[in-house]
Amino acid sequence: MIFADFLRNRRREQLSASDLAALEDSVWDVQKTRARQLIAHARQPIRMSTYLMEGFICRYMDDRNGLRQLVAVHVPGDFVDLHGYPLGRLDHDVATLGACKIALVPHERLDRLLVERPNLTKLLWFSTLLDAAMHREWIFRLGRLDAVARVAHFFCEIEAKLRAVGLSDGQHFAFPLTQADLGEACGMTSVHINRMLRELRERNLMQVQRNRVTISDLSALRRLSDYDPSYLFIEG
Amino acid sequence: MPRDGVFDQAGEAYAEEGQVMLDGPDGVAVSLTPGAAEQTARALLRAASDARRQLDGRELES
Numbered sequence: 001m002i003f004a005d006f007l008r009n010r011r012r013e014q015l016s017a018s019d020l021a022a023l024e025d026s027v028w029d030v031q032k033t034r035a036r037q038l039i040a041h042a043r044q045p046i047r048m049s050t051y052l053m054e055g056f057i058c059r060y061m062d063d064r065n066g067l068r069q070l071v072a073v074h075v076p077g078d079f080v081d082l083h084g085y086p087l088g089r090l091d092h093d094v095a096t097l098g099a100c101k102i103a104l105v106p107h108e109r110l111d112r113l114l115v116e117r118p119n120l121t122k123l124l125w126f127s128t129l130l131d132a133a134m135h136r137e138w139i140f141r142l143g144r145l146d147a148v149a150r151v152a153h154f155f156c157e158i159e160a161k162l163r164a165v166g167l168s169d170g171q172h173f174a175f176p177l178t179q180a181d182l183g184e185a186c187g188m189t190s191v192h193i194n195r196m197l198r199e200l201r202e203r204n205l206m207q208v209q210r211n212r213v214t215i216s217d218l219s220a221l222r223r224l225s226d227y228d229p230s231y232l233f234i235e236g
Numbered sequence: 237m238p239r240d241g242v243f244d245q246a247g248e249a250y251a252e253e254g255q256v257m258l259d260g261p262d263g264v265a266v267s268l269t270p271g272a273a274e275q276t277a278r279a280l281l282r283a284a285s286d287a288r289r290q291l292d293g294r295e296l297e298s
Contacts, residue, residue: 146260189267191253 002027002103005077009164009234011126019120026109033100040094046084048104052076055100056176061092070185072134077165079127085110098176133231142187150186151196153225155206160229175213
């Protein structure tokens, strides 16, 4: 099943078997991508939306000097660029971070789903509103938190999202991002990130080793970063 | 933190691999070259001195 993780532990129970089958039928192709592959270019017309089955994808914007700000990191189960369906083009680039498996849904098939399936339409809308909620949380992170709290907050979000789709047990998860990626997500240099990761390790809160995160004290990590996961609308 | 967002808590500065990192308060997290950090430090001291004079002037007026 392609959409096995879509809205898992969120509003999955509202997705009827019939709607799920229609969503599965809407997929044009499933592709394996390499790491660091551009999926959607900013300002160019797009005719398909990407559902992430495996791996990590980011949205990003580059400044005039080529310095990058990640504006979202997506995990399996995310319908990554559903925004491009009503917008017709994106205002940012979308690229894989590690190797990924994606499903491509042509917009004309989404047109049909929207006409025929109001409940599925509402859930797809819910999915894009989740992205909006995450963007608000990222603004809070970058505007309000100091360096160590920003990094802690980032990991709290990734952990919660991965746990919702069964890819974190609350303590351990695979994490293919580099310190440079983390810097671009948290608005810091990679040297700064390195120091903050060391601080988190020395406080016995979490550590990153060989593309794997181990969180020793999730409650303390959340307290440190003012993290409240309610914006993710994860149930249970 | 006062309601107008002015902090009475100082930021912290560290040196790491030839960069100066300034963290907090609030959403401050920047890395500077040593030269830029020195200039920033001087500018901060000047601005703090000016701000103190403004506060003293306000007290005299009231």
